[in-house]
Amino acid sequence: MTTRICVFEGDDAAPEAVTATCGLLTSLDVDLEFTTPHVGGHADALRAGTLPEELRSAIESADTVLFGAGSDLHATILRYLRWEYGGGTYANLRPVCHFEGATSPLSDPEGIDYLVVRENLEGLYVRAEGDLPEAAGTLDATSVGGTSLKDLGPGQYALRVTSEAHTRRFARFACETAADRVEETQPIRLTCATKSNVLPGTDGLFERTVERTAAEYDQLTYEHLHVDDAAQRLVTDPRRFDVIVTPNFAGDVLSDVGAGTTGGLGVAPSGCYGDDVAYFEPVHGSAPDIAGEGSINPTATLLSAAMLLEYVGAPAEATRLVRAIEATYRDGASLTPDQGGTATTEAFTAAVTDHL
Template identity: 40%
Template sequence: KELDVYANLRPIKSYRGVRSISDNIDFLIVRENTEGLYSQIEYEQDNKVIAQRVITRRASEKIAKVAFEQCIAKQKQKVTCVHKSNVLKKTDGVFKESFYKIAENYPNIESNDFYVDATAMYLITQPQNFDVIVTSNLFGDILSDEGAGLVGGLGLAPSGNIGDDHGLFEPVHGSAPDIAGKGIANPCSMILTIAMMLDYLKEYEISNKINKAVENVVSAGKTLTPDLGGNSTTSELTKSIVDEILEGDY
């Protein structure tokens, strides 16, 4: 909130050699980062505990625009709005209306919407049908973890938070303190996050190189951490990716 990095970008991509539901998963979740239930407005009143779900037209339109711009940048075809407006008629009603208002400015991009519960099922049954998903804070958090599970886990889940003036980058899994120092953490999500940051800084050549190196090493299946079915350490997988970056001809 302090940096106004209101858009959380969470790409979900499958890799050859890693067990996943489908081998052609490649979509992006664009999560609104400042509102919704994560606004942390909670209070007690008359023996009840209440959490406010804040959704504004301004933030909803801004995040929808980011989703369409990301769709263009990534040369995708479709943006899907995920909501629960049949139950949360006012808050998600605003979110859905704002999405279609912005969609009018992008007539060459397909736009559709699903309820969040249906989306949770579709991510399992037809993940290859998604290009870009735009949704609210809580829904985006949950669906991106589900998406990571489709392609091998949080060890392959990078993340970037961007706004109009700043960018802040971290893996979806955060700092993973429960396995710190054990040498078993998968470094790919951190390395892919670095690539996202370099892409944000318009350092496209090295960003593409890092992404390709991770893909080549993971797909080869020779140096994998336990979460991906291997027995290599964090350092060994990192070294393999660094070597690939330095030696790869691309």
């Protein structure tokens, strides 16, 4: 059965990684059909915040989406994928895994292998901001360091949101995802990371909801860490983690900390999941500083594609791809500059293909 993939190549250097990835995917034993909508012809509408019907139709008619890193031109597409596609892709999975041969500032990164499950739609990322005088008129009893909001003068505020129904839905997804990682009788440690000691309302609700949900799963061992404590443990004791469940902002930060210990953002993949849809993208940005050089590391995009294969029901091919990437790092002869090598994007991808 053919799997239809809508591909957005992204901006700057990102298309180089996406093109290489799609070329490699055609060599796998899975029936894939790629559609790459022409984005440049809709530049004015996209920059004005409007998603043209042609692009919306391309997304909706596909089985899933592979999204390269984007900047201003692709921001409208990304907003649609996150907040509207399938009712919203509310769970962001960011695996953190070290491959032998990848660069790391740690003396012993071997065995780092955990998953960050990040809430993807709420928290500070609802993008609800405004003038402080406006907030002061509504929250006149609120104070900052003993000074009421109305006395702070000009400034800006941001609204941080944690809704009960959404958090319950997210917590269920996170626990189901963690339970799927259980092997035989070995329990999985599920770590909820928040700042509930400072934000007992929003983060407290998040923490309590995850804890209650995790209690329904005998194969999960639950713990809570304050996010600052979790951050330092990602560096000092990363092998203790199996699955980390976090609110939006904290998950964004923690997953980048994890990437820093395993080879950088060039090796960091992600997938964003809703109830019935998902799309996949590297964690890194569009890398404008190396656009056109042919040196961007495609690992994050390749690993995102492996997550895509898992999602569309091709787990054997997903595993095969990951093993080929592992072998390429272990061999060390075709690594990109960010990993201390001199290989081009094309040469790295060719090496992965050879290891298939």
